[in-house]
Amino acid sequence: MDISLLVDQLNDGQRNAVAASSPHQLVLAGAGSGKTRVLVHRIAWLLEVEGVSPFAVMAVTFTNKAAKEMKGRLEELLNVPANGMWVGTFHGLAHRFLKLHWREAGLPQHFQILDSDDQLRLVKRVMRENNVDDSRYPPKQIQWFINEQKDEGRRAAHVMPSSDPFAKTLREVYYLYEQICQQNGLVDFGEILLRAHELWLENPDLLAHYQQRFRNILVDEFQDTNNIQYAWIRLLAGNKVSVMAVGDDDQSIYGWRGANIGNIRDFQQDFPGAELIKLEQNYRSTKTILAAANAVISNNSGRLGKNLFTDGAEGEPIRLYSAFNEQDEARYIADQVDNWAKEGNARADMAILYRSNAQSRTLEEALLRAGIPYRIYGGQRFYERLEIKNALAYLRLLLNRDDDGSVERVINVPARAIGEKTVDILRSFARDQGCSLWKSCELAIANNALPKRATSSVQSFLDLVDEMSAGIEELELQEIVSHVIENSGLIEHHKKEKGEKGQARVDNLEELVNAARQFDADEEPDLAEEDGDQPLSELAQFLDRAALDAGDGQADEYEDAVQLMTLHSAKGLEFPQVVLAGLEEGLFPHKMSMDEAEGLEEERRLAYVGITRAMDQLIITHAESRRLYGQENFSTPSRFIREIPSEYISEVRLKNTVSRPLSARPKLGGAITTGRKLLDDSLPYGLGQRVLHAMFGEGTVVQFEGQGNGLRVQVNFDDAGSKWLVVSFAKLEAL
DNA sequence: CCTTTATTTTTTTTT
C-alpha cells in the first residue's frame, strides 16, 4: 500500500496521531474532528508501515455500532476482511477472552449472559428466597447498587461492611446474588468486565502471554471508560503494549454508568511518555452550529480546554420553534421532514434527537399520520422483547436443559396449566436435591410429588422440549429457530393476543428467523478451537450474540427513513439536518440531574453532543406544555437555548393556520393570567413570580407540575437553592 | 389454575 494514501489528506494533528512514534498517545479529539478516521488510519499505519500483525492490534469501542463502523472502514481501507481482528466493544472483547479461557476465569464453558432484565428477575428471586422486603428495598435499586459496585471493580466481599442496616442488606443481597450466579454460570454485563479483569489478575502467565501478543491497543471514546474498564486496559497493556486513547472530555455522557472523566487526566501519568495530541479542527459543522456548541459548552467548568474551529461556511441560522404542546411540536417536525425530502434530500440524512425514549411515541404518531417513513434506534431492543426472549429461552433449553432461568421463563408459556404453586414445589424440590429445575421436574414426576393435573402438564412440557431438540443437529440455524417458534406454540400463543400487539409479536418472531438466517457464524471467530475445546455450535454462538447485541440493525435498513434516537445513541453520528426536540427545563436538562452541578454539566455535554451532530442545519424545538406520565406540565425553554447567543438563532414564526389556544401560554415573568386549567385551580403564581416561603425565604417560581391538590411548583430560592413544593402545603406568599 | 379487572407504580440516558 502507498503510505501517502494514509496520511496525505490529513491535517497536522491527525497526521501526528496516525504516524506517532511515541510510546503512548492521548488524542483529545473534538466533535467532528475526524476521530474515527484517525483511528482507522492509525491501524492501517501500524499494519502496513510498521508491519504489525493484524492479530497484535486491539481496538476497543463502546457501542456495537461504533465497532461495526470501524470494521467496515478498515475493510474498505485495507481491502481485507477484518473479521479475525480484535475489534469490538469492551463487553464484546472481554466476553471473547472469557469464552477462550473459561477454565481460568472459573466459569463453565457455556456460561449464560444476563441482560438487565434477566438480572432484575434474578435479584427479585434472590430477595424472595431470602425474605428481603422488596417494598423497603426496591429491587431496581439493589440492581443499580450491584452494577455500581461491579463498575468499580468491587465484589460483595470488598464492599465496606457498614452498621447501617440498609447498606448491610444491599451488601448481603449482592453476596447472595453473586453466589447464585456462580452456581448457575450466569454472568451479567458488569460481571463480564469484572471477570475479565480478574482473569488477568489471577493468571499472570496468561496475562504475560497476551502482553506479548498485543503490540497496540486503541481505545475509542475514552472519556466514557469506567474504572474497571480502564484498569483492565492498564493491566493488559503492562509496560510493553502501546496504547492510544482517543476521547473528548466534552462528550462524556455516561457518568451515570460509572464513566470517569478523570481517566483522561490520569492517562498521562499512568502511561509514561504519553504524547498529547489535540484535534481541534472540525470538518463537520457550519460556523454557526459550531459557535452555538462552543457557547453552550463554555458554561461548564473544569474542562481540559480545547478550541474547536472550522473553515466551513457560515451556514444557516439555527431555527427555533416554540410549540404550544408536544403534539404541535411533533407536527412541526413532521412538516420539516417533509420539506426536507421535497427539496430532494434523503430522509436518512435527517435525524430527530431527544432526551428520553418516552418522547418518541408522539413523534412516531405524527410521522405515521404524515406518511413519513422513519426508523427508531434504541428504546425497546429487539432481543429484549418478551416474545423474543421466550423464543430464545426455548432455544437455550435445546442446548442445555439445566438452564433454570429459561425453564422458569417458558415452563408456562404458552399457558399449559403450570401455575405459581406447581413451580414453587418444583423449586423447593430442586433446592432440596441440589439439582436443576429440569431434573427436579423429572424427579417430581417419578416420585409422584405433584398433583395429577400438574404432573401431566409438566410431563408435556418436558416432552415438548425433548421433541423439539430431536434431530436439530441435522438442521440449519434458521431451520432450528423456525422449528422452535412453530412447535413451541409461541406463534399460536401470540396470535391470540388482542389488538395489533399480537401481530407485532408474531412479526418479531418471524424476524428472529430472519436474524438467524443472516447470522454469519464466520463473523464470530471460533474461539474454542484454540483451546482444544469442542467448537461452539452455531446456535450457541447465535445465543451469545443475542445477549450482547441490541439487534437494532434488523428491519428495513434500506428504506429511506428519518432517524429517531436519543441523544445518547446519537453520539458518534452525524447528519446534514438535525432536530433537537423537547428542549425544556425538566426534560432537558432532565429533572433528575439538574439539581446537582455535576449532573447539570453532564446534561450540558449531552446538549453539546446533540448540537454537534448537525452538519448543515440545526432545528431546536420546545413545547410550552407537555403531557408526561399522563399529566399536563408547563415548562420554560431549556437554559441551553438561552446559552446560545441570539445572533445564531432565528425564531420560526407560527403559521397562522395553527390556531393556538390562548389558554396554554404561561408567560415568563408575568403573573398568571393564562391557562384555563390553571385559572380554574386558582393558581396564585405565574412562572417567574417572586414568592416568599416561611423557611426558605424569597425565590422565583420556575416550573409547574400536576394539578389540583397535587399541583407542585419548582421554586429557585435565593438562598436555599431549588425546591419542589406542593402548593397546597407550602403556603407560599406571592410578592 | 386461568383470565379478566382493579389498583398501584413508574416516569433518563445503555453495554
Added chain:
DNA sequence: AAAATAAAGG
C-alpha cells in the same frame, strides 16, 4: 398514560 402488579371471578 401506560405498564406492572394484585385481586377477584370463572
